[in-house]
Amino acid sequence: MRLDGKVALITGGASGIGLATSRKFVREGAKVVIADINLDQAEAAAAAIAAEGFEGSVAAVRVNVSVFAEVEAAVARAVEVFGKLDVIFNNAGIAGGKPLLEHDPVADYEPIIRVDQDGVYYGILAAGRQFRAQGTGGVIISTSSIYGEQAAELSFTYSAAKAAVISFTRSAAYELAEYGVRAVAITPGRVGTPIINQFSEELKAVFASEQLRNKLTEPEEIANVVAFLASDEANVINGTVVSVDDGYSVF
Ligand code: NAD
Numbered sequence: 001m002r003l004d005g006k007v008a009l010i011t012g013g014a015s016g017i018g019l020a021t022s023r024k025f026v027r028e029g030a031k032v033v034i035a036d037i038n039l040d041q042a043e044a045a046a047a048a049i050a051a052e053g054f055e056g057s058v059a060a061v062r063v064n065v066s067v068f069a070e071v072e073a074a075v076a077r078a079v080e081v082f083g084k085l086d087v088i089f090n091n092a093g094i095a096g097g098k099p100l101l102e103h104d105p106v107a108d109y110e111p112i113i114r115v116d117q118d119g120v121y122y123g124i125l126a127a128g129r130q131f132r133a134q135g136t137g138g139v140i141i142s143t144s145s146i147y148g149e150q151a152a153e154l155s156f157t158y159s160a161a162k163a164a165v166i167s168f169t170r171s172a173a174y175e176l177a178e179y180g181v182r183a184v185a186i187t188p189g190r191v192g193t194p195i196i197n198q199f200s201e202e203l204k205a206v207f208a209s210e211q212l213r214n215k216l217t218e219p220e221e222i223a224n225v226v227a228f229l230a231s232d233e234a235n236v237i238n239g240t241v242v243s244v245d246d247g248y249s250v251f
Contacts, residue, residue, distance in 0.1 A: 004029035006086040009033045033061055042061070059081045061074050065115060071125075139181070141185075148185075169240075173238045
C-alpha cells in the first residue's frame with residue numbers, strides 16, 4: 001500500500017477534505033491522527049474509520065491551529081500514540097469575506113489570517129522540528145486554494161492567507177531540504193464540503209460551471225491526490241503547487 005508504515009497528522013480532519021484524506025490515508029496503510037477544533041466531530045470521524053476495519057490505525061485530538069502550543073501538542077500526541085511523524089497535512093481552514101471597503105479591519109481580517117495563514121505556519125514549524133529531531137525526513141502538504149493565486153469576489157483576506165500558504169511551501173521546501181523534508185501546496189477549486197454546501201443551489205451551480213466537468217469536486221478526489229503527494233512515489237514533487245481545481249484556472 002502507498003502509505004504503509006507512515007504516520008500522519010491531518011488538521012481539519014473531522015470534515016470535508018480532511019476527513020476524506022484521513023480515510024484514504026488509513027486505507028493506504030497509514031496511521032492517522034485527526035486533529036480538529038471540533039473534538040466531538042474528530043472523535044466521531046476516528047471511530048467511524050476505525051469501525052471500517054482499521055482499529056488502532058486512527059486517533060483524534062483537539063487542536064486550534066491558531067495556537068502554536070496546541071499544534072506542537074498535536075504533533076507530540078501523534079508521536080506518543082504512533083511513535084513518530086512522517087506527514088503533516090495542514091488543511092484546517094475557514095472561509096468568508098466581504099467587499100474590501102466594507103471590512104471591519106479586525107473582524108474581517110484577523111480570524112481568517114489566524115487560522116488559514118498562521119495555522120499553516122505553525123504546522124510547518126512544529127512538524128519541521130519533529131522531522132529534524134527524528135532524522136527521518138518528512139512531508140508537509142498544505143491546503144491553499146485557487147484564490148491563493150488569483151483575485152476573487154469577497155475573498156480579500158482569504159486570498160492573502162492562501163497566497164501565504166504557497167509562499168510558506170516554497171520556503172519550507174528550500175529551508176528543510178537538508179533534513180529530507182518535502183513541502184507541497186494544493187489548490188482546490190470548488191469542493192463539495194460544508195464550506196461550499198452552505199450556499200444556495202443556484203450559486204453551487206455557478207461554482208460547478210466554473211470547472212471543466214461542470215460539477216463540484218468530491219472531497220475523495222482531492223484525498224486521492226494528497227495520498228499520492230504524501231507517498232514516496234511523489235519524491236520529486238517539492239516546493240511547488242499542485243493544482244486540483246478541475247480546470248478552474250483555464251478560464
Ligand atoms: P470543512 O469546513 O469541511 O473542513 C474544515 C475543518 O477545519 C473543519 O472540520 C473545522 O472544524 C476545522 N477547523 C476550522 N478552524 C479550525 C482551527 N482553528 N483549528 C483546527 N481545526 C479547525 O471545509 P473543507 O472544504 O474541507 O476545507 C478544508 C480546506 O480546504 C480549508 O483550508 C479550505 O480553505 C480549503 N479549500 C476548500 C475549498 C472548497 O471548495 N471546499 C476550496 C479551496 C480550498
